Amino acid sequence: MRLVCHRRAFLLAAAGGAALPALARARDADVPYVPTPPEVVEGMLDMAGLKPGERLIDLGSGDGRIPMAAVRRGASALGVEIDSDLVARARAKARFQGLEGRVHFVRDDLFTVSLRDADVVTLYLLPNINERLKPKLLSEMKPGARVVSHAFDMGDWPPEQHREVSEKHVYLWTIPAIAGGAWRLTRSDGSTATLAIEQRYSRVSGTLDGRAIRDAQLAGAALSFTSDGVPYRGIVGDRTIVGDAWRAERID
Incomplete structure (x- = not known):
């Protein structure tokens, strides 16, 4: 437990010292639903280098297109969405496309769902939500895991890659170990x-x-x-x- 606290404290300091309990009050319902274009979905997964057998979590998963694209590449995937209608739509699409049982969707708060088993986390949120998520990403995800964001960056955490896919911005970060x-x-x-x-x-x-x-x-x-x-x-x-x-x- 002490080691976990050490990692958490170091990364929270690196991310500006925000406290996660306060973050949980911010809801992903604050983010309007705008679908990610299919070509950008594939570009995000390409940038993440998603491999078969890896675990992807999509925060604010909408109609589920990113998690479903991930399982088609042989990964397992979880979509996290606060809007119950969108969760139902994503589950129905997964059944229709024969992906039921390979991809899962939950109605949950993106600030409280666990990210500890994620190899890749995908985002299409707003800049202020990305900023408030940053401490959670850094403290929960394992070193070497990747974060990919459509449209918006992470403020003072510089991306390792930045590309334009169909005139849309896509950013990549790798979670660092605590070497300091x-x-x-x-x-x-x-x-x-x-x-x-x-x-x-x-x-x-x-x-x-x-x-x-x-x-x-x-x-x-x-x-x-x-x-x-x-x-x-x-x-x-x-x-x-x-x-x-x-x-x-x-x-x-």
Whole structure:
């Protein structure tokens, strides 16, 4: 539980310090229903790199076209929609198209539904809703999971990709692991060093024994940097970073 709280606190701070209980009062009913064009649906799934067997959650799913397109690609999908008429319409379309049992639709608040098992979350909301969702996305989704938004970005969280599909804007983000903080790094030869990392979303910088690291990158849980000409690559966990010839443990 302590590790979960650490991740949540760090990412809430990165997202501006908003508190999720307050967010739950905002309803996706505040977002008018405007269908996403079919070509944009496919462009969003292409940008997400959705793979067979992955789990997609569409927040504000409307008539269900994004989740149904996802299951046609071999994924499982959940549509979350506050409008009961739209939920009924989506379920009826899934039955008609022979997708019942492969895709599910629920009437729920997009701020309270769990995103913990999502590999991809898709959005077509409004800028203020995206901003208020940002802490939830960062704190609940696992490192390496992807977020794709039609039309609107995430404010100060820069997208990794931005494309135009049929003259519509589509944005992609990857959920970062929590690399920020102080780490005790141990190399395979037994030597040790202190790694200090500063993090803002996926942007990282820092020092190794007080000397600036270079070419630092964080992609999901994959961290890489160079120090004194030596490349370091590792996978960030809750309390460790594991590399091929080194390992780091978080310093509380």
